[in-house]
Amino acid sequence: MPFNIGLSGLNAAQADLQTTGNNVSNSGTTGFKRSRAEFADVFAQSFGGISQTAIGSGTRLQAVTQQFSQGRTEFTENGLDLAIDGEGFFVLNDQGNELYTRAGEFQVDNEGFLVNNQGQRLQGYPPEDPGSADPNFTTGQRDDLRLQTGASEPQATSEIEALVNLQSDAAELDGGDFNPEQPDTYNFSTSLTVYDSLGTARDANLYFVKTGPQSWEAHSRISNGVDVDGIPQFLESDAIPLEFDGSGQLTGATEEAFTFENLDNGADDLEINFDFAGTTQYGGDFSVNDLGQDGFASGRLTGVDIDSSGVVFARFTNGQASALGQVALANFRNPQGLEQLGNNNWAQTFASGEPQDGAPGTGDRGQIQAGALEASNVDIAQELVNLITAQRNFQANAQTISTADQVTQTIINIR
Structure with a gap:
């Protein structure tokens, strides 16, 4: 014994x-x-x-x-490296088998899917509105996360916001004589770039004509290619009246829409709403305090970002971003009951209980740290x-x- x-x-x-x-x-x-x-x-x-x-x-x-x-977080130079700060596991699709891991060393395969070094695909939630920068996600339906590699769609300009100060002691002019080619027929002008439905950039000019002590007219025109002789062509809007009170504040309507038709490249008519809210008539010099528009050209993919909630964003050369999906995390009542499979993977067992999956940062699931790995x-x-x-x-x-x-x-x- x-x-x-x-x-x-x-x-x-x-x-x-x-x-x-x-x-x-x-x-x-x-x-x-x-x-x-x-x-x-x-x-x-x-x-x-x-x-x-x-x-x-x-x-x-x-x-x-x-x-x-929790293992310590080690930062890397790879934006597709992911670490979980808290509880939960990445969900992997291994040719139809569902596996779980804490190792976030991911890359893009030749089909655009996010995979680990065994070729197992990372699971996530698809956006309800693909291409949107701030969509909702279909959290009841998991799928393989795939990166979009095509160009982002352009967006035609639909609104121009102009916040300017029109000099109150400027000379009064006859609005009927306005001619963009003759500077003495308008008091002030400014310019910006707008985009049509095909993403073509067009020069847009705003002209301001003082027609009375407290009255102004705003005119606009956009470039429309050149004619057979190479002479630049333009499309012009009607006059937009601007009325001010004795304290220099804009009164009455502050917005007016106009449609520019027959664009030279076959793009859709350009319907633009001009918003002059906040424009003033003070004694100071003419100044442009804010001038912007909401259109943009098409863009090429430049990179991918993943935020703490697991949302995968594609960044494009036009400055836009679109959400491609959201990383899914799964947690278990008894993680110690998971079966070790090697290669940093685990599998569900009866002892572990059913996986409870959801978005990072919800329930008892941790958040995502991109560009880092859990040691x-x-x-x-x-x-x-x-x-x-x-x-x-x-x-x-x-x-x-x-x-x-x-x-x-x-x-x-x-x-």
Whole structure:
């Protein structure tokens, strides 16, 4: 019996050494979770025996459990590297099999899907309105996340906002004589770029004509190509009246829409609403305080960003961004019940419970840190201490066997 007890102790110490050695060997593995060897005593008692005088029969390895504490976050230079700050797992599609991981080393394959280095596809939620910069996501339907690589669609200008100060002591002119080619027929002008439905940039000019002490007219025109002789052509709007009160504030209507028709490149008619809200007539010089429009040209993909809520944005050369999807995270009631598969992956088991998936930052799921990876949660200093402890345990149990052997030899040599 002492031999068996000592042998069980040797086996337990060996298992402890192996578990600690596995932790040490994976100290540099992304998303690795250290394991702990857990032991139980072996106690055998015959029927009718007396428990107060019974002696245990040694120890046995009861379980090797994973410790899902947070590993430190290490920042990288790859925007597709993802770390989970908190609980949860990335969901992977491995040819129809659902796997889970904490290792966020992702890249784009030749079909545009986000994959890890085993080719397993990252799962996410598609946008309800593809191409929108701020869409809602279909969280009840997971799919493989795929990056759009085509050009973003242009947006025609639909509104021009002009916030200017018109000099109150400017000379009054006859609005009927307005001619953009003759500077003496208008008081002030400014310009900006607008876009048609095909994304073609067009020069737009605003002209201001003072027609009375508190009355102005605003005119606009946009470029429309050139004629057969190479002479620039333009499309002009009607006059937009602007009336001010005695304190220089704009009164009456502050907006007016106009349609520019027959664009030279076949684009749709350009319907623009001119908004002059906030325009003033003060004694200072003419000034443009704000001048903007809402159109933009088409753009090429320049990069991909992922925010803390897991939303994947595509950035384009026209300064626009569109959401391509949202990373899905899954959590379990008992993560320690997950089955280790190797390659930083886990699989669901009966002990782990059903996956509870959702968007990052919701429920008990952590947030996403892009451009970073979660390092192993192995503490090398602690593991080295564990190695020393396991070694001492091994030596002590070996000594138990050696002592039992000496006692046996003594008994055998009795005469």
